[in-house]
Amino acid sequence: MDKALYIGMSGAKQNMLSQRAHANNLANVSTTGFKRDFAQARSMPVFGEHFPTRAYAMSERPGTDLSAGPLMQTGRDLDLAVQGDGLMAVQNRAGQEVFTRTGSLQVDVNGLLRLPSGELVLGNGGPIALPPFDKLDIGEDGTISIVPRGAGAGQVVQIDRLKLVNPPRDALEKGEDGFLRRKPDQAVGGVEPPDGTVRVASGFLEGSNVNAVEEMIDNLQLSRQYEMQVKVMRTARDNSEATARLLQNLG
Numbered sequence: 001m002d003k004a005l006y007i008g009m010s011g012a013k014q015n016m017l018s019q020r021a022h023a024n025n026l027a028n029v030s031t032t033g034f035k036r037d038f039a040q041a042r043s044m045p046v047f048g049e050h051f052p053t054r055a056y057a058m059s060e061r062p063g064t065d066l067s068a069g070p071l072m073q074t075g076r077d078l079d080l081a082v083q084g085d086g087l088m089a090v091q092n093r094a095g096q097e098v099f100t101r102t103g104s105l106q107v108d109v110n111g112l113l114r115l116p117s118g119e120l121v122l123g124n125g126g127p128i129a130l131p132p133f134d135k136l137d138i139g140e141d142g143t144i145s146i147v148p149r150g151a152g153a154g155q156v157v158q159i160d161r162l163k164l165v166n167p168p169r170d171a172l173e174k175g176e177d178g179f180l181r182r183k184p185d186q187a188v189g190g191v192e193p194p195d196g197t198v199r200v201a202s203g204f205l206e207g208s209n210v211n212a213v214e215e216m217i218d219n220l221q222l223s224r225q226y227e228m229q230v231k232v233m234r235t236a237r238d239n240s241e242a243t244a245r246l247l248q249n250l251g
Contacts, residue, residue, distance in 0.1 A: 005240075007056060008232030014041060014059040015226040019219055021061060026215040033102035034208040035174065036065045036215075064174045068101075069209040071201065077136045078105040081206040082164070086198030087180060089163040090119040091127060097191055098179035099165060099172070101206050113144075119179075123160035124194065130159055138162070138202040164198035 021039040028034040040062050043055040071081050080103040082088060087099035098119075105121060106114050113121040113128040120127040123144075130136070133146035135153075142162030147155060171186035182188065 005233055005236035008229045008236060011057040012226055012229035012233070014057045015222050015229060018059040019222045019226070021059075022215050022219045022222065025210045026212060026219070029208050029210045029212045029215075031208050032104055032205050033069070033100060034178070034210065035067075035101075035180075036208070036210045037174065038062050038065060039218075064172075064180075065209060066169050066172070066180075067209050069207040071204045072207055073204050075203050077138070077202065078107070079103055079205050080105065080138055080162075080200045080202050081204040083140075083199045083201050085169075086164050086166045086195065088200075089122040089165055089192065089194075090115060090179070091122055092119050092177065092179060096181070097122065098175070098177075098181050099167075099192075100179055103200070103205055122163040124163060125160070128160045128162070138200065140199045140201070141196065142198070142200055162200070163194050164200065165192045166195040166198050167192055 018039045018041060021037050025036040028036075038061060039059060041057055041059050044058045045055050068084070082101050082103065087101060088103065089097055089099055092098050100115070100119075102115060104116055106116060107130055108114055111130045111132070113130060115121065122128065128144065130144070130146065132149040134149050134151070135147040137145045137156075139145070142164050144159045144161065145156050146159055147153060148157060167182060167188075168186075171182055172180045173183045174180050182192070
């Protein structure tokens with residue numbers, strides 16, 4: 001059987017993986033703080049004792065687009081958006097420190113500040129816990145101040161400060177959970193130090209940086225490429241059947 005069949009098969013499979021990456025981007029076009037993933041394909045030569053006349057395809061995610069998305073005003077006290085470069089530190093379910101730009105915060109029944117997905121929001125001394133309050137305010141530097149429940153409007157108490165960080169972009173990678181973290185070879189040997197220059201805007205949320213039209217066009221192009229790979233497989237099958245008939249006639 002012609003090895004072109006395996007070449008076409010590998011190309012079709014990798015096209016499907018690329019389509020999955022773009023479909024995931026498209027599905028998160030309205031997800032707060034989502035950063036789109038890049039996808040690229042490259043040829044992989046076949047090694048062995050033969051002439052290099054075949055090359056397999058491989059799809060991979062070379063990185064994540066960390067450019068800022070549009071700001072959407074909500075007016076909600078617990079909504080915030082990071083302005084410019086920077087990230088907010090949170091603690092995932094495994095107890096690890098990870099980073100995000102998703103700023104739709106919530107207070108649970110125990111007073112802990114969390115993301116909608118349940119991750120704990122970190123402050124200077126660990127997870128942020130809030131006492132009962134009548135009003136809450138988050139300053140541009142991430143300082144959280146409240147008016148305690150039952151207190152006068154002028155009795156403002158500073159509780160904690162959001163841990164805002166700004167590691168180099170090329171040192172970050174996005175995990176399967178959607179959160180950013182340091183690459184293993186870029187670890188700083190402990191927790192990420194806070195950056196006092198990072199600023200946030202209260203009452204705003206950062207939208208996804210996915211361009212829906214661009215993702216749809218990419219998916220259409222990949223669909224056409226998939227069809228071409230399937231055509232290669234059909235051609236390899238037809239050639240194999242024709243060769244078999246020819247050998248039968250010669251016999």
